[in-house]
Amino acid sequence: MALNAQKPILISGAGLSSLLLAQSLLRASIPFLIFERESSITVRAQGYRLRLSQEGLTAIESALGPEAFQKFWDKCGKTGGSGFVALDAVTGLEISEAGKDKDQGKAHDKGLKPPPNSITSRDGKVVGIARGDMRKLFISGCESFVHWSHHVTGYELTSSGVCAVFADGSKSVEGEMLVGGEGINSKVAKQLSQGKLKVYDMGARGIHGQAPTTAFKGLGEGVWRFTDESNPSGRIFVITNVRSGDMDDPNVQFGWTMGAQPGVIKPPNEDYAIIGRPAAEIAKELTANWHPRLRPLFEEMVESEAAFWKITCSTPSGVPEWQNEPRVTVIGDAVHSMTPAGGIGANTAVRDSALLGRLLAEAGGYKDSVTAAYEREMRIYASEAVRTSYGMAKMQFGVSIDENSGTL
Known part of the structure; x- marks a missing residue:
């Protein structure tokens, strides 16, 4: 400088x-x-892996400049495969297009504009990067x-x-x-x-987690959402991104994030300083009856990386x-x-x-x-x-x- x-x-x-x-x-x-x-x-x-929209990538590119952005782009994961797939977490079956579009249909009925970023952002790929990797690149x-x-x-x-x-x-x-x-x-x-x-506390809580690539073999490449409507306390969902280029690397872990309606996920306290086993145990308990195709994500999770998060909104x-x-x-x-x-x-x-x-x-x-x-x-x-x-x-x-x- x-x-x-x-x-x-x-x-x-x-x-x-x-x-x-x-x-x-x-x-x-x-x-x-x-x-x-x-x-x-x-x-x-x-925290969880971030999905970057076209608007987000354009902003990062303009701030970093060509050379630094190329390093950033090379670090990003690019997911193709079947794109976005929604599964019933208990049966393991794909949710119909009507079911996947339910929330978007409700949003349209209420006059809400869809998110200003499609799930694919460049070259027909879903582009994402771990928050920690992104922060390290930005501090360079x-x-x-x-x-x-x-x-x-x-x-x-x-x-x-x-x-x-x-x-x-x-x-x-x-x-x-x-x-x-x-x-x-x-x-x-x-x-x-x-x-x-x-900033309002919306009352809902979530858990971030990671697991070795071997736990994701039953899914294959794509962006996945699992939804469990069977929990008596309320709906649970998990989102994860499986990248083909890293599937066979035993040194790579994929992340997932779990969210739920208020009262379903109950951290032991509200200061969110606790990470690791307490969060991992709750995630395993909530997914114990999920389909065998999905359970490895939680049964094989790296407990030390588990962490709670709260849903807030301005x-x-x-x-x-x-x-x-x-x-x-x-x-x-x-x-x-x-x-x-x-x-x-x-x-x-x-x-x-x-x-x-x-x-x-x-x-x-x-x-x-x-x-x-x-x-x-x-x-x-x-x-x-x-x-x-x-x-x-x-x-x-x-x-x-x-x-x-x-x-x-």
């Missing part, structure tokens, strides 16, 4: 959207610093600008910039502007919006308006948390990074008009995505929230 007289752009959080924004700034030789509350990039489980070249174990709890405007405020009361160096990208519990988002940005009506602050804005889950329905969340987050990065690069760094221009455009596509994500989850999970529901 070329050092110059500019003060740095401060970024809170070292998640996907923050790191991709950093890549844009790196390419434009705009100074930046990242502050992350965790102690390293590997301190916790990184930015490592020396990341300050670990720095928990941002707010900010303080100065006469000529802004400082991040940390949990211990200390402050960062003065920056040109601050970008809040620290996820659903963002303190920057709450301060900036004066409480208008809210205000269903979309991203609210707040008084613009030229030196502070927010990206990713900090501004638009989404349910997993439709696979929209991460793809929308990287669009934020590409948009804000492009505006800053075009301006040559901070300008008074940048955050307003970013927020104006972001609200349009992100509000549509939040509404769609919530509407699909309401049908799939049987959840409902309103302005009086509990928030994080």
